Amino acid sequence: MNQPGDAQLAVAWERCDWNERETPMSRREREASRGPYLASVPPAISGMAFDIPSDVAAEAEDALVEISRFDAELAASLPRADGELAPLAVVLLRTESASSSQIEGVTAGAKALAIATLNESSGQNARMVAANVEAMQQAIDLADDLSTDSILAAHRALMHGQIHAHPGRFRDEQVWIGGGSTPHTATFVPPRHARVPALMEDLVTFCRRTDMPVLSQVSIAHAQFETIHPFNDGNGRTGRTLVHAMLRRAGVTRRLTVPVSAGLLIDTEAYFAALGSYRDGDPTPIILQFSRASFTAVGNGRRLVDDLTGIYAEWQDTLPSRKGSAARRLLPHLLSQPAVTVKHIQQYLDVSQPAAQRAVDQLVEMAILKQVSTGKRDRAWIARDVINALDQFATRAGRRA
Incomplete structure (x- = not known):
């Protein structure tokens, strides 16, 4: 032994x-x-x-x-x-x-x-x-x-x-x-x-x-x-x-x-x-x-989950779109992928380019998404609340970005 x-x-x-x-x-x-x-x-x-x-x-x-x-x-x-x-x-x-x-x-x-x-x-x-x-x-x-x-x-x-x-x-x-x-x-x-x-x-x-x-x-x-x-x-x-x-x-x-x-x-x-x-x-x-x-x-991890579920609940209350709309269907995906492009949304939701763009516009209007620059012609948007929750998780863990 x-x-x-x-x-x-x-x-x-x-x-x-x-x-x-x-x-x-x-x-x-x-x-x-x-x-x-x-x-x-x-x-x-x-x-x-x-x-x-x-x-x-x-x-x-x-x-x-x-x-x-x-x-x-x-x-x-x-x-x-x-x-x-x-x-x-x-x-x-x-x-x-x-x-x-x-x-x-x-x-x-x-x-x-x-x-x-x-x-x-x-x-x-x-x-x-x-x-x-x-x-x-x-x-x-x-x-x-x-x-x-x-x-x-x-x-x-x-x-x-x-x-x-x-x-x-x-x-x-x-x-x-x-x-x-x-x-x-x-x-x-x-x-x-x-x-x-x-x-x-x-x-x-x-x-x-x-x-x-x-x-x-x-x-x-x-x-x-x-x-x-x-x-x-x-x-x-x-x-x-x-x-x-x-x-x-x-x-x-x-x-x-x-x-x-x-x-x-x-x-x-x-x-x-x-x-x-x-x-x-x-x-x-x-x-x-x-x-x-x-x-x-x-x-x-429990604290991160609490933060994210709280964010998700607030989004659902804020967004006026009907249940099956592209914007509402995109919400849970933003928890795991808080940066998106119109092309990404098209592929993920299997919708047309205009429908994907309308979803982005709605979420921007409700301050759920914010446009950022990726250094390329394609525009990208981030879910700031999720980004902040993940960075706070990192800070609590002692990790510095």
Whole structure:
């Protein structure tokens, strides 16, 4: 059984030859980078037993119950005949994706992200976060088929178009975290690339186990993924999609993505320190981080849902259009996609261009939509109330756009 600092779980180390690269560096750096370096050798965990302290296990179980309760609370409002509140699940997916990217320094405000998802002109960060939304959806859609292939598919979606990351492929070279131009002075050196495929197969086998408390299993799987660091880039974001795939697979969540990464944002230093403790053989800190992040995320998520349902109710009271009008049919969509163009509305509602334009004009008149510039000829409009609610969510989570 594993105890804090147990050598069974701690990574081992192996000496690796270093082929000096033509990288500009000072004489001091070059001297420190001579000779072999040490790369980690993570243990196989698929059949490992974990003895989690009872108080830590209890906190993780409480967090899991809270996640399920939140999922059920929202699900209770979804089965309405018209399905009007269904987009709230998409909103939570988007906020989780944005927060997940923020952990690695990729930021985008709600307005920029909403415009980016229309494929309109937007900044690089917004486009990257929009890609992360697609990757998160990939993970959720493939939760029933959790495999190395589904993980590669999520990475392919996340890193689409970023050639340096080799989207959808495990890395074929050494990578390291921090420390400059070579692995010799790095903060952490993941395993050699030749070890990655076998380690990932072992991790997937671990993820499929049914004999462990779910949140403890999810936390350990996430830490092991980050330790393997199987990709050239995008490891953190892909690893956090694995969290949601496992929660969905275990039946903890059915309808939505609980914004766990937003909870982790409250104390990123503690999160990275917990990963370090895991590599030293102690899984307790990472389990505690995920438990506490879950409580924080659920509380913040509930507030976001309250804000959005309040906005939606006010819109319904304000808009004089008849129930089946294009303008009224568009309202629930604005909760999940708060930036629209006339062309987007045409496609989404399957209406003519004049009908889409009339819907926009009505919503502008009622101050539900406001025109913004996208840097292109096509005009776009945003639902300011939704944008403000999402940015307030981000602020509460400690994320700054």
